[in-house]
Amino acid sequence: MRILKIQTLRGPNYWSIRRHKLIVMRLDLENLAETPSNQIPGFYEGLVEALPSLEGHYCSPGCRGGFLMRVKEGTMMGHIVEHVALELQELAGMHVGFGRTRETATPGIFQVVIEYLNEEAGRYSARAAVRLCQSIVDRGRYPKAELDQDILDLQDLWRESSLGPSTEAIVKEAERRGIPWTQLSARFLIQLGYGVNQKRMQATMTGNTGILGVELACDKEATKRILAASGAPVPKGTVINFFDDLEEAIEYVGGYPIVIKPSDGNHGRGITIDIREWDEAEAAYEAARLISRSIIVERYYAGRDHRVLVVNGKVVAVAERVPAHVVGDGRSTIAQLIEETNQDPNRGEGHDNILTKIELDRSSYQLLERQGLTLKSVPPKGTICYLRATANLSTGGSAIDRTDEIHPENVWLAQRVVKIIGLDIAGLDIVTTDISRPLREVDGVIVEVNAAPGFRMHVAPSQGIPRNVAGAVMDMLFPHEQSGRIPILSVTGTNGKTTTTRLLAHIYKQTGKVIGYTTTDGTYIGEYLVESGDNTGPQSAHVILEDPTVEVAVLETARGGILRSGLGFDLANVGVVLNVSADHLGIGDIDTIEQLANLKSVVAEAVFPDGYAVLNADDHRVAAMAQKTKANIAYFTMNPDAELVRQHVQQGGVAAVYENGYLSIVKGDWTHRIERAENIPLTMGGRAGFMIANALAASLAAFVQDVTIEQIRAGLKTFRASVSQTPGRMNLFNLGKYHALVDYAHNPASYEALGSFVRNWTTGERIGVVGGPGDRRDEDFVTLGKLSAEIFDYIIVKEDDDTRGRLRGSAADLITNGITQVNPNCPYESVLDETTAINKALDMAPDNSLVVILPESVSRAIKLIKLRGLVTEEVQPQ
Ligand code: ATP
Ligand code: ATP
Ligand code: MG
Numbered sequence: 001m002r003i004l005k006i007q008t009l010r011g012p013n014y015w016s017i018r019r020h021k022l023i024v025m026r027l028d029l030e031n032l033a034e035t036p037s038n039q040i041p042g043f044y045e046g047l048v049e050a051l052p053s054l055e056g057h058y059c060s061p062g063c064r065g066g067f068l069m070r071v072k073e074g075t076m077m078g079h080i081v082e083h084v085a086l087e088l089q090e091l092a093g094m095h096v097g098f099g100r101t102r103e104t105a106t107p108g109i110f111q112v113v114i115e116y117l118n119e120e121a122g123r124y125s126a127r128a129a130v131r132l133c134q135s136i137v138d139r140g141r142y143p144k145a146e147l148d149q150d151i152l153d154l155q156d157l158w159r160e161s162s163l164g165p166s167t168e169a170i171v172k173e174a175e176r177r178g179i180p181w182t183q184l185s186a187r188f189l190i191q192l193g194y195g196v197n198q199k200r201m202q203a204t205m206t207g208n209t210g211i212l213g214v215e216l217a218c219d220k221e222a223t224k225r226i227l228a229a230s231g232a233p234v235p236k237g238t239v240i241n242f243f244d245d246l247e248e249a250i251e252y253v254g255g256y257p258i259v260i261k262p263s264d265g266n267h268g269r270g271i272t273i274d275i276r277e278w279d280e281a282e283a284a285y286e287a288a289r290l291i292s293r294s295i296i297v298e299r300y301y302a303g304r305d306h307r308v309l310v311v312n313g314k315v316v317a318v319a320e321r322v323p324a325h326v327v328g329d330g331r332s333t334i335a336q337l338i339e340e341t342n343q344d345p346n347r348g349e350g351h352d353n354i355l356t357k358i359e360l361d362r363s364s365y366q367l368l369e370r371q372g373l374t375l376k377s378v379p380p381k382g383t384i385c386y387l388r389a390t391a392n393l394s395t396g397g398s399a400i401d402r403t404d405e406i407h408p409e410n411v412w413l414a415q416r417v418v419k420i421i422g423l424d425i426a427g428l429d430i431v432t433t434d435i436s437r438p439l440r441e442v443d444g445v446i447v448e449v450n451a452a453p454g455f456r457m458h459v460a461p462s463q464g465i466p467r468n469v470a471g472a473v474m475d476m477l478f479p480h481e482q483s484g485r486i487p488i489l490s491v492t493g494t495n496g497k498t499t500t501t502r503l504l505a506h507i508y509k510q511t512g513k514v515i516g517y518t519t520t521d522g523t524y525i526g527e528y529l530v531e532s533g534d535n536t537g538p539q540s541a542h543v544i545l546e547d548p549t550v551e552v553a554v555l556e557t558a559r560g561g562i563l564r565s566g567l568g569f570d571l572a573n574v575g576v577v578l579n580v581s582a583d584h585l586g587i588g589d590i591d592t593i594e595q596l597a598n599l600k601s602v603v604a605e606a607v608f609p610d611g612y613a614v615l616n617a618d619d620h621r622v623a624a625m626a627q628k629t630k631a632n633i634a635y636f637t638m639n640p641d642a643e644l645v646r647q648h649v650q651q652g653g654v655a656a657v658y659e660n661g662y663l664s665i666v667k668g669d670w671t672h673r674i675e676r677a678e679n680i681p682l683t684m685g686g687r688a689g690f691m692i693a694n695a696l697a698a699s700l701a702a703f704v705q706d707v708t709i710e711q712i713r714a715g716l717k718t719f720r721a722s723v724s725q726t727p728g729r730m731n732l733f734n735l736g737k738y739h740a741l742v743d744y745a746h747n748p749a750s751y752e753a754l755g756s757f758v759r760n761w762t763t764g765e766r767i768g769v770v771g772g773p774g775d776r777r778d779e780d781f782v783t784l785g786k787l788s789a790e791i792f793d794y795i796i797v798k799e800d801d802d803t804r805g806r807l808r809g810s811a812a813d814l815i816t817n818g819i820t821q822v823n824p825n826c827p828y829e830s831v832l833d834e835t836t837a838i839n840k841a842l843d844m845a846p847d848n849s850l851v852v853i854l855p856e857s858v859s860r861a862i863k864l865i866k867l868r869g870l871v872t873e874e875v876q877p878q
């Protein structure tokens with residue numbers, strides 16, 4: 001077996017609209033191409049031995065053991081690799097269930113599709129599955145040691161990629177609310193929502209968290225001073241910078257027991273509490289000094305440690321934090337008990353699990369000593385031995401939910417204190433013997449206020465009710481169930497995508513909104529180009545969706561991007577499909593027009609149920625997409641009598657129709673005329689029928705988004721197919737005696753569309769300069785030749801500079817072959833070099849003629865025309 005290609009999909013795609021995270025592996029079975037599993041001696045047994053848990057895969061028989069049954073009876077290796085890859089991820093703790101395997105048009109080459117949770121782990125599992133199956137084929141087994149290593153590697157990849165527990169809680173809640181999120185490329189920033197409605201977070205800090213509040217909270221001494229000044233209970237204490245001042249400071253706070261901590265530490269680093277004598281104080285000072293220059297000396301308050309979480313001015317959760325400890329069983333030593341406690345699968349390293357493993361430090365030994373214990377002691381059954389003085393989860397502590405127990409006065413106090421510090425999300429550390437009584441009654445204190453508090457202890461307490469604190473954050477950032485989204489209008493089709501996308505963006509601009517749009521020419525925001533280039537894939541979509549100035553996204557969505565990595569968004573508000581015709585067939589395992597239609601249908605299907613699929617009723621493959629999408633349907637048609645559309649509008653549906661020279665919106669009984677086609681420059685005086693179709697699609701897409709008819713009309717009338725706005729799309733130049741048209745048509749359907757316009761050129765001769773990209777199929781070139789013979793009076797056949805792997809002259813031969821098939825007398829010549837061909841055509845052009853150029857390089861063609869002297873660009877021919 002040989003892996004030919006591995007692709008990672010991240011959005012709605014050809015294989016699934018709902019499952020965005022898929023790996024597509026192109027796999028050559030080589031010598032196994034004609035050998036189903038039952039014909040490979042020992043394969044079934046070897047597979048069951050290596051991965052007995054495959055028993056759990058139902059597969060097509062629909063029952064336990066179903067898949068293994070198929071292996072026994074004989075199934076192809078691609079299918080087995082799929083199941084193995086899924087199972088490997090499953091064994092590493094990643095729950096994935098979706099897979100597909102299809103043979104491509106090339107016998108023996110398969111596409112194996114598997115779901116993933118983590119991209120790298122997904123790709124790893126695909127490669128490991130091939131390795132595993134190949135090993136069983138070759139040697140009858142896959143060594144246990146290798147499998148174990150694979151699983152460890154997969155677990156590592158999974159762990160490394162996982163977000164912290166707080167961020168995890170936030171993005172889960174966002175997903176639950178349908179708020180899209182993305183991880184930005186730096187500083188662990190998370191973007192929630194899109195465009196102008198987005199919010200940002202970094203751990204539990206939001207874009208609204210004020211820098212003053214954060215800095216104040218991080219300065220423990222300043223916090224205490226501000227709080228003390230406002231009458232809130234804080235530990236009596238002072239700050240020192242020199243060891244010599246320690247003694248005096250201890251006296252100032254009222255003597256032992258005391259606490260020494262760095263003034264700007266966190267996670268309990270460098271803190272010693274309950275210090276009872278000078279030696280301890282000295283050591284504590286040194287420990288704190290490693291973290292910070294300024295040292296806080298405070299009175300020690302006996303009591304339990306609580307974390308009160310305040311979000312948007314409200315207490316949303318309270319947890320009691322219990323320091324790391326073990327409970328005696330009467331048999332084991334403390335060392336053994338620690339070992340055992342750390343076996344808990346909930347305990348991980350650092351912050352990446354619900355709890356953290358217990359690790360001992362200097363204070364632990366001191367604490368044990370005070371309890372009269374060592375690591376070798378065997379504590380009696382049921383006794384609690386503390387191993388850490390502070391209760392931070394990150395030092396192995398655990399948490400008990402106390403949200404329902406906190407006294408209302410303490411709630412009031414906590415909320416007031418957070419307001420004073422000035423934070424939208426804050427965690428108060430409160431030491432008190434009883435959180436259900438007012439602090440002032442029991443001598444409780446607020447030890448500090450934390451910016452960016454962890455959520456772990458609230459969403460997954462070791463005891464008590466988990467609290468959805470991320471929900472409170474979402475309520476704050478996205479009140480009234482806002483989704484944080486902006487309208488997304490996605491446009492696909494074989495021809496006319498760029499034109500329609502630009503026109504739609506232009507129409508939408510009439511609403512005064514900032515439109516971000518992507519096309520084959522580049523990415524734009526408002527009036528400006530962000531980036532030039534072919535920007536019709538998911539990455540360009542992200543540029544728009546991540547931009548905080550964009551209010552509406554209009555995205556040209558080409559097949560290449562969908563195939564390579566899926567859509568760049570989950571669901572659109574409007575999905576426009578213009579047409580489907582033969583183009584690019586044979587590339588990327590899309591070999592038939594039906595497959596191409598299925599691919600483009602992704603744009604119609606990945607639409608919200610209350611959004612619209614805008615479909616071309618005149619193209620049966622596009623019209624049929626109505627059956628596949630859950631969205632509302634809106635049709636556009638050039639045929640006012642189209643039965644499908646008539647029925648649709650009668651049932652209350654909406655459509656855009658070209659009728660009696662008008663572009664109109666039709667719904668139920670009424671017809672609202674937008675504008676006469678001849679008044680819309682893009683349609684070239686109403687002569688370019690396909691442009692009318694594009695304009696109908698754009699108008700309809702805008703209309704279903706509540707853009708008014710007046711705004712649509714204004715947009716249609718002011719959009720010009722000029723070189724600057726739509727280079728290479730029907731750019732017509734007046735050279736005085738004759739005209740030249742530059743167009744980027746490069747497949748049979750677009751030639752045909754162009755032909756309908758050229759045929760309307762009745763004033764003089766029609767000369768064509770034709771050719772196409774070398775990576776198209778032979779028959780496509782022949783078709784182009786045939787169509788050219790029907791359209792033009794004289795043809796110059798040329799080739800692209802870049803033949804895309806084709807032999808020089810072969811494309812031209814195929815085209816001339818097509819020409820002579822239709823009209824053996826058609827005058828033509830082959831001039832392979834594009835520049836020479838264009839110049840030749842311009843030189844020979846008689847008066848009143850039209851030279852139609854279908855260039856490889858639009859800019860070069862336009863330059864050659866402009867070299868001819870006085871040229872005016874015509875945007876609306878008479
Ligand atoms: P974290 O990052 O977890 O909030 P930290 O490093 O910021 O910890 P503090 O919150 O100041 O440190 O102290 C850690 C813990 O030590 C407190 O939650 C509390 O249990 C205990 N502690 C700190 N100061 C006192 C004090 N004056 N009296 C009693 N206990 C205290
Ligand atoms: P690409 O795949 O290169 O991005 P596209 O789909 O974006 O193409 P446009 O750039 O808008 O299409 O148009 C390219 C050419 O296709 C036009 O110049 C015209 O010749 C032709 N064309 C445009 N609209 C249609 C249509 N609705 N039907 C058929 N052909 C069309
Ligand atoms: Mg703290």
Ligand code: MG
Nearest residue numbers: 497498519520
């Ligand atoms: Mg395009």
